[in-house]
């Protein structure tokens with residue numbers, strides 16, 4: 001039995017104790033906790049809530065103190081969890097970056113999403129979003145919001161860099177050779193660029209490949225590349241996530257009087273383990289330098305979140321803003337094996353071996369496996385909703401309800417008073433956040449896919465190259481199905497089907513399919529119905545005010 005905290009087993013911090021974790025929290029301490037009512041989406045001045053979505057990269061379910069972490073220091077996020085809602089059954093869209101972010105941005109689950117695998121690994125080409133893959137930024141922009149993304153995008157073109165083959169090489173995370181592209185040319189013709197997918201402002205990296213660099217030669221500003229001269233010649237001068245943070249704070253300053261949607265997505269805590277300093281853990285003399293760096297990635301991300309919250313409070317926007325924090329997939333037990341020794345990244349340091357990297361510090365929260373897996377360690381992630389003037393639901397009522405990234409777009413659309421695309425798979429969970437009672441939330445089962453992939457598989461299931469794995473979460477049940485080959489619609493008799501009761505077995509150790517044949521049959525049927533072979537045809541979207549007129 002593993003110690004996966006639930007909303008009841010892990011008591012919420014007392015308000016006084018939680019506030020003591022941050023100096024800027026003093027301003028909030030004076031505010032009475034607001035219970036939202038039916039008017040909760042009309043903030044003072046008649047504004048709809050601002051939205052801040054913070055997405056961490058490869059951040060496991062157990063990575064936060066608020067989720068049971070004992071070693072890594074995350075005081076700012078722990079404070080948000082204590083003051084807001086710490087959802088214990090939050091799910092990413094998939095077990096690796098590209099498909100997970102596709103789900104987060106577009107509200108489509110793995111059976112319908114445009115991207116269902118990390119295509120850079122399979123084809124050498126980055127994933128794309130097509131015109132009908134409407135993002136939450138496009139929805140909110142249509143509703144009148146100012147939109148900005150700062151950090152890792154993960155879709156579209158950056159032909160200036162030529163990806164090196166993925167393998168046991170060093171250059172995968174230190175790509176230096178320019179490709180055939182012209183550095184100076186704007187890519188306004190790339191329909192998959194952030195500025196073409198609903199964002200007014202963008203500072204960051206376009207491709208997942210580029211995101212292996214923490215001190216890159218350049219970043220994107222809008223649809224142009226912008227050099228970072230301090231990093232020339234592999235000098236560690238300008239740390240990319242710090243640039244994203246600075247741009248984020250500038251965005252908040254610039255748009256404080258408007259309704260805005262901010263998406264902050266640094267590549268922290270993704271491999272390689274690179275940070276400006278390891279001060280927070282320099283007293284851990286028994287650790288390797290690599291371990292101190294990895295731990296510092298968590299705490300640095302937490303510090304950045306604290307800076308964003310501080311700025312919201314300084315600008316008087318805390319009551320007008322909903323902050324959501326989550327992750328894109330589970331932690332990396334095997335990244336070092338996949339992309340080579342970290343000595344390639346930092347020649348001065350020593351890599352933890354695989355056994356050590358496996359859920360070091362229990363970052364998967366005791367769930368089964370981690371990144372790349374559709375067992376819960378790969379897809380269940382922290383999910384925190386914070387906003388003193390917006391979040392009004394009683395955590396004891398809602399914190400253990402399963403939902404996740406697939407629901408983000410329809411939820412944000414609902415808060416902004418605009419329709420979502422009619423064919424999204426997610427549903428609005430606005431009431432679970434605000435505490436409004438508008439007829440209840442009828443949430444469908446959560447569905448996930450992992451096409452055959454070359455990723456190393458350490459989850460105890462069949463080799464990931466040989467199976468098309470699907471998974472479903474429905475109430476207390478979690479089903480995982482391994483279909484041989486590349487077709488998840490293959491006959492049930494040929495697939496390996498597993499059923500777990502997460503209420504008694506959160507680590508998915510006891511397959512109870514034979515004890516519950518009715519549940520097994522129902523979920524297999526549901527899984528088959530959820531899969532559509534790509535490309536999935538999306539309907540056209542015309543945004544309309546909720547119950548009102550068209551906006552375009």
Ligand SMILES: [Ca+2]
Pocket residue numbers: 057058096097270328329
């Ligand atoms: Ca990731």
